[in-house]
Amino acid sequence: xxxxxxxxxxxxxxxxxxxxxxxxxxxxxxxxxxxxxxxxxxxxxxxxxxxxxxxxxxxxxxxxxxxxxxxxxxxxxxxxxxxxxxxxxxxxxxxxxxxxxxxxxxxxxxxxxxxxxxxxxxxxxxxxxxxxxxxxxxxxxxxxxxxxxxxxxxxxxxxxxxxxxxxxxxxxxxxxxxxxxxxxxxxxxxxxxxxxxxxxxxxxxxxxxxxxxxxxxxxxxxxxxxxxxxxxxxxxxxxxxxxxxxxxxxxxxxxxxxxxxxxxxxxxxxxxxxxx
Amino acid sequence: xxxxxxxxxxxxxxxxxxxxxxxxxxxxxxxxxxxxxxxxxxxxxxxxxxxxxxxxxxxxxxxxxxxxxxxxxxxxxxxxxxxxxxxxxxxxxxxxxxxxxxxxxxxxxxxxxxxxxxxxxxxxxxxxxxxxxxxxxxxxxxxxxxxxxxxxxxxxxxxxxxxxxxxxxxxxxxxxxxxxxxxxxxxxxxxxxxxxxxxxxxxxxxxxxxxxxxxxxxxxxxxxxxxxxxxxxxxxxxxxxxxxxxxxxxxx
Amino acid sequence: xxxxxxxxxxxxxxxxxxxxxxxxxxxxxxxxxxxxxxxxxxxxxxxxxxxxxxxxxxxxxxxxxxxxxxxxxxxxxxxxxxxxxxxxxxxxxxxxxxxxxxxxxxxxxxxxxxxxxxxxxxxxxxxxxxxxxxxxxxxxxxxxxxxxxxxxxxxxxxxxxxxxxxxxxxxxxxxxxxxxxxxxxxxxxxxxxxxxxxxxxxxxxxxxxxxxxxxxxxxxxxxxxxxxxxxxxxxxxxxxxxxxxxxxxxxxxxxx
Numbered sequence: 189x190x191x192x193x194x195x196x197x198x199x200x201x202x203x204x205x206x207x208x209x210x211x212x213x214x215x216x217x218x219x220x221x222x223x224x225x226x227x228x229x230x231x232x233x234x235x236x237x238x239x240x241x242x243x244x245x246x247x248x249x250x251x252x253x254x255x256x257x258x259x260x261x262x263x264x265x266x267x268x269x270x271x272x273x274x275x276x277x278x279x280x281x282x283x284x285x286x287x288x289x290x291x292x293x294x295x296x297x298x299x300x301x302x303x304x305x306x307x308x309x310x311x312x313x314x315x316x317x318x319x320x321x322x323x324x325x326x327x328x329x330x331x332x333x334x335x336x337x338x339x340x341x342x343x344x345x346x347x348x349x350x351x352x353x354x355x356x357x358x359x360x361x362x363x364x365x366x367x368x369x370x371x372x373x374x375x376x377x378x379x380x381x382x383x384x385x386x387x388x389x390x391x392x393x394x395x396x397x398x399x400x401x402x403x404x405x406x407x408x409x410x411x412x413x414x415x416x417x418x419x420x421x422x423x424x425x426x427x428x429x430x431x432x433x434x435x436x437x438x439x440x441x442x443x444x445x446x447x448x449x450x451x452x453x454x455x456x457x458x459x460x461x462x463x464x
Numbered sequence: 465x466x467x468x469x470x471x472x473x474x475x476x477x478x479x480x481x482x483x484x485x486x487x488x489x490x491x492x493x494x495x496x497x498x499x500x501x502x503x504x505x506x507x508x509x510x511x512x513x514x515x516x517x518x519x520x521x522x523x524x525x526x527x528x529x530x531x532x533x534x535x536x537x538x539x540x541x542x543x544x545x546x547x548x549x550x551x552x553x554x555x556x557x558x559x560x561x562x563x564x565x566x567x568x569x570x571x572x573x574x575x576x577x578x579x580x581x582x583x584x585x586x587x588x589x590x591x592x593x594x595x596x597x598x599x600x601x602x603x604x605x606x607x608x609x610x611x612x613x614x615x616x617x618x619x620x621x622x623x624x625x626x627x628x629x630x631x632x633x634x635x636x637x638x639x640x641x642x643x644x645x646x647x648x649x650x651x652x653x654x655x656x657x658x659x660x661x662x663x664x665x666x667x668x669x670x671x672x673x674x675x676x677x678x679x680x681x682x683x684x685x686x687x688x689x690x691x692x693x694x695x696x697x698x699x700x701x702x703x704x705x706x707x708x709x710x711x712x713x714x715x716x
Numbered sequence: 717x718x719x720x721x722x723x724x725x726x727x728x729x730x731x732x733x734x735x736x737x738x739x740x741x742x743x744x745x746x747x748x749x750x751x752x753x754x755x756x757x758x759x760x761x762x763x764x765x766x767x768x769x770x771x772x773x774x775x776x777x778x779x780x781x782x783x784x785x786x787x788x789x790x791x792x793x794x795x796x797x798x799x800x801x802x803x804x805x806x807x808x809x810x811x812x813x814x815x816x817x818x819x820x821x822x823x824x825x826x827x828x829x830x831x832x833x834x835x836x837x838x839x840x841x842x843x844x845x846x847x848x849x850x851x852x853x854x855x856x857x858x859x860x861x862x863x864x865x866x867x868x869x870x871x872x873x874x875x876x877x878x879x880x881x882x883x884x885x886x887x888x889x890x891x892x893x894x895x896x897x898x899x900x901x902x903x904x905x906x907x908x909x910x911x912x913x914x915x916x917x918x919x920x921x922x923x924x925x926x927x928x929x930x931x932x933x934x935x936x937x938x939x940x941x942x943x944x945x946x947x948x949x950x951x952x953x954x955x956x957x958x959x960x961x962x963x964x965x966x967x968x969x970x971x972x
Contacts (some may be wrong), residue, residue, distance in 0.1 A: 199968050205725045218885065268930035269764055274921060275899030425884075430751070438898045439755050448755055518804045518959060536852040552798040556733070566799075568722045569806035613802065 189293025190350035194358025195365070198213050198332060202366050215321055215376045237271060240283025248281050261387060296395030311387070313437060316457045317373070320432040322367060323456075326407030329363035332361050333411045334420055356408060364404045394463060402456045431455040467494040469528075469621060469652050470515070472507060475524035477510050477676075486676040492621065497643070497653040499667035499684070501703055503659075503712040506673040509549075509658050512623055515654075516546050529620065542570055545619035549626045552605045553598050559585065559609050560594035567616035578618065584616035587642060588615045599633070604635025611639065622646065623654045628662065643713045645651070660700045670699075718813045723803075727820035730793060736786045737821075741828030743780040749836055752897070764928060770899075772836040773927070776829050777919045778860045778896040781887055785868020787821045791962075800963040810957040814867060818950060820949045821863035824898075826856040855890055857942035858919065864949035872956035890914040956972065 202208050236247045238260055245262055252260045263271060263280060271277055333356060336342050342355055375392050387395065389407055407424070414420035432441075434448065435457025452458045470492040477485040478685065485507045492498050503509045515517040515526065517537065526533045528540045548564075554560045563581045573578055585591040588608035607627060624643070628636040632644055643666060647653055648692055655666055662672065672680040682685065687702060696702045731737050752775070753768035760767040769967040771772055803813060830852045837848060869879055872962040893900060894916025902908055922938040 214885070218889070235901065261903055266931055267925060267929055268780075270924040272769065273764060273899070273924050273928060274895055274917075275901030276903070277901070296947060389887075432752060433755060433897075441758065444755050445756050445757050517799075518801055518963065520959075542803060544805065546805050548798070548801055550798045552802050554797050554799060554900050565722070565726055566802055566806070569719055569803065569808055571718060571807070578916075629920065709729040711951065 190345065190354040191357040191361060192223035193430065194345070194350075194355050195361040198359060199365060200334070201464075202362065208366060211325060212370050212373055215325070216377050217323070219317060219374070220378060226404060234258045234279065234385030235277050236279050236281060238281045238383070239263045239265060239268060239278035240281075244283040246252040257430050263364050309440070311456065312461050314378070315395055316432060316435055316437040316461055318395070319403065319457055319460055320428050322403035323406050323428040324368060325370075325427050326363055326403040327420060327428070328407075329366065329404075330359065330409075330411035330424075331407075331417045332363075333359045334414060335415045338417070356393070356412065359411070360404055360408045361429050363407060367404060368396075368400055371399060395460075398460055398463065402460075406456070424452070431457050434458065436461050468492070468647070470495075470531055470654075471527040472515065475511065475512060475514055475526075476522045477507075477519070478522055484676050485514070486560065486678075488634055488673075488678055490671055490678055490681050492543070495650055495652055496669060497647050497648065497655060497667045498669045498671060499663040500654055500656045500671045500673065501658075501663065502673035503707050505712050506707075507676040508714065509623045509625065510587040510674055512625060512654070512656065516544055516623065517541060542617070543620040545614040545617065545622045547611050547622065547627045548615045551598070551610050552611055555597065555599050558595050558597055559590055559601075559612070562609065563599070563612050563616050566613045570617035577589070580616045580618070584612040585673075587613045587615065587645075595609070598712065601634075604631040604638075607635065607639065609632050620652070620679045621652045621654070623656075625656045626658065628657070628659065635661075636662075646667060647701075652661070660698065660703065664699050672703060672706055679706050691692075693704070719806070719808045720816055723808060723812060723816035724819055727790070727816050728823060729794075731820050731824040733927060734786075734790070736789065737783070737824050738828065739802070741779060741825055742788055742832055744782075745775050745829070745832045746835065748775045748779070749832075753840075756898070758819070768812055768836070768840040771844055772833070772840050772842050773922045773923050774896045774916075776855065776895070777858055777916055777923075778891045778935075779832075779895070780825055780829055780855060780862055781916065782860075783821075783825050783862050784866040784869070784883060784887070787825075787863050788870035790821055791867045791870025793965075795962060795964055804959055810959075811954045813962070814954045814957055816861045817871075818860075818867050818953065821866065822856065822859045825846060825851070825859035825862060829855040829859065836946060847927050850926060850932070854919070854923065854935065854939055854942075857939045857946065861942050861949065862948040864946045864953060868953035868956065870950050871962055872958060887927050889920060890916045893917060894920055896920070906949055963964060 198238065234257060235254075236252060236258060238245050239262075240248075248337050249260065252258050263277065272280060278456065279420075306374065331344070343351065345355055375387070375396060379387065406428075410424045410427070414423055432455075434452040435455035436444075436452065437442075437457060441452055441458065441461070468491045470489050472488060475485050475488040484505075486525075488507075488511060490498075500508055502626075510519065514521040514524075515614065517533065517540075526540075528536075528543065531540055533540060554565070557565070560581060563584050564577060567580050567584070568577055574620070582591065585594050590605060590608055590610055590612060593601070598609060601609065606631075612625060613625075622643075628639055631639075640662060643653060643655070653666075655663065657663055667684055670680060670682060670684050673677060682690075684699075688696075688699065689704045691705065694705065696705055747839070749771045752771045753766070756767040756771070760770065763770075775967070794803055807890065833842070833848060833851060836842060842848070871884075891897065891914075893911050893914035895901075896916060900911065901912065918938055922935040926935045
């Protein structure tokens with residue numbers, strides 16, 4: 189009964205705040221923007237910079253025209269290293285260095301690009317970013333418990349016969365409901381804005397349940413172990429960021445060093461990526 | 465002829481549509497202790513904040529020792545000390561460092577600064593505890609440190625906003641005696657308090673504010689004499705007679 | 717000038733002793749560089765530089781920018797300690813209060829970042845000492861901008877707490893677009909335009925140009941722009957200084 193009353197009260201408090209509605213709009217916008225951006229950038233896999241005389245450039249351009257999924261441009265000698273480092277070019281065709289770059293490019297181009305894999309990896313990435321963001325959002329909701337503890341409200345509830353656990357359960361239920369409503373808006377909304385993110389019904393349900401449970405459990409756990417709201421905020425976002433990195437959001441798991449691959453098993457984001 | 469150290473003319477302040485200070489006029493003479501009374505929300509704190517320049521007034525003028533705020537702001541600030549209601553010291557600095565820091569903001573350096581810090585801490589009987597941090601102090605000691613930080617630069621006017629809240633009678637007695645000593649040395653004091661016995665013990669003149677307006681500005685004994693005929697035996701009776709007994713719920 | 721010196725030294729001491737400044741500007745970047753460097757070790761084997769070198773360059777500016785939040789909280793330091801009124805009462809001007817905070821924050825952020833750079837250089841050899849010195853100047857300009865923006869938010873804005881929560885989002889977006897987590901490049905002109913919206917992209921690019929292409933024009937231009945932007949925000953912080961906000965210590969959830 190106490191849990192139910194706390195849950196009801198917390199939902200009322202959360203929906204009285206403008207930030208709850210703002211998050212419902214902001215999160216999907218940010219995710220769709222970054223997701224669409226990353227898909228478009230992965231569309232053409234190979235970016236080539238050509239460095240040399242006009243004749244060399246024309247000759248290389250003719251050869252590259254025939255290759256699938258290759259974009260090229262004339263590179264600037266003064267910034268060539270930086271352009272490579274910052275990911276502008278995958279391969280440099282340098283007149284002074286012979287055709288080794290072209291050979292490598294031909295080999296890779298023949299293997300072709302698996303557009304399905306590109307989209308799958310983009311969808312996995314979007315899903316992992318969604319979970320990361322909701323782990324942080326759930327921490328914010330979990331901080332309600334700490335705020336209530338600081339204000340003495342939890343103690344009051346305990347005086348009236350409730351327990352700390354029942355209060356925590358109420359907080360967990362309320363944040364789960366609010367997060368659930370936000371996810372119901374976000375998940376179908378994705379496919380409306382970008383057809384690349386059309387998930388099947390099963391995938392949507394999987395993603396919905398997984399994100400809902402993991403993020404809210406995480407939020408409550410953080411609020412249980414933190415002494416203050418500030419500590420919860422910092423700890424929650426730091427751990428979520430580390431889980432995201434280890435889980436393969438930015439770097440594919442198979443490309444990580446072996447020891448890190450073992451560590452990544454601890455990350456809920458890896459569990460999501462493997463499930464999808 | 466009495467020298468007016470402070471002259472407030474037509475102070476006004478509003479927060480939105482709510483007028484919190486309304487055409488306030490009063491004076492404080494050199495070497496005088498003036499008690500400022502009023503129910504919660506009367507405008508006392510706002511008046512003090514305008515007096516000290518922490519907040520700007522919507523209208524009105526302040527004259528301090530012949531100087532105006534518009535022309536001589538810095539010189540006036542050098543002469544005023546404020547003992548705020550909340551303990552206003554850095555918890556992670558020692559008592560000595562706290563007093564030294566706040567005194568140095570008034571331009572004091574070197575040996576002069578050290579002398580003033582020592583004098584201030586000795587005055588409030590905290591010299592032996594100068595290396596300790598406020599976290600280790602009792603409530604009374606924190607209040608005394610609060611005072612030390614405000615008097616180190618030897619202000620001509622000391623404004624004290626409820627300086628004895630939440631402390632034991634011994635500490636309170638010490639603080640009241642210290643205020644009297646300061647006054648004997650020539651410091652004028654504006655003393656804000658809800659404790660009538662303190663006002664009666666310390667003050668020469670009384671200001672009573674209510675709903676942003678000054679209801680009374682009178683000599684303490686003359687005020688008591690005037691209201692004796694109406695059956696008011698104590699200052700508290702006079703205060704309740706003037707301001708009424710209705711509850712004043714302060715708006716946020 | 718002497719009152720300014722007192723405020724500046726006091727703020728400097730408080731920033732050095734402040735766990736957040738040290739945490740965000742020393743521990744956090746070192747941890748990120750080590751973690752990301754380790755994660756991406758295999759991806760940088762054929763490249764001009766190692767993963768540690770890459771993340772050694774791109775992580776530190778990101779952590780400096782994140783310190784906007786720390787700078788905003790530092791602006792509230794006196795209010796939280798209930799000492800703001802004392803400082804307002806003292807014969808110090810608003811400009812002295814603001815500038816003392818900005819300069820103290822700038823020195824601490826830049827100092828911590830330079831220390832991290834030197835530590836990373838010992839293990840990863842990012843560049844020559846001359847180049848590191850130039851990068852240190854860049855960190856100083858970036859710290860200046862960060863301190864000015866943070867102080868402006870902390871002292872000049874009413875809803876600082878709400879602003880602080882929202883601020884993380886654009887900073888993270890700039891970091892992603894700037895290549896702070898992974899290399900993000902394109903030949904597509906519209907996408908290139910979007911990537912160039914990130915100030916961190918310009919910072920990282922200028923540093924890489926300095927070290928790997930020996931091109932310093934862009935680098936000095938960047939410093940000039942950063943100082944200009946910092947100057948604008950410094951003026952804004954001074955003109956928008958709100959005494960009520962400076963003295964408002966009601967920061968729910970903020971406990972030291």
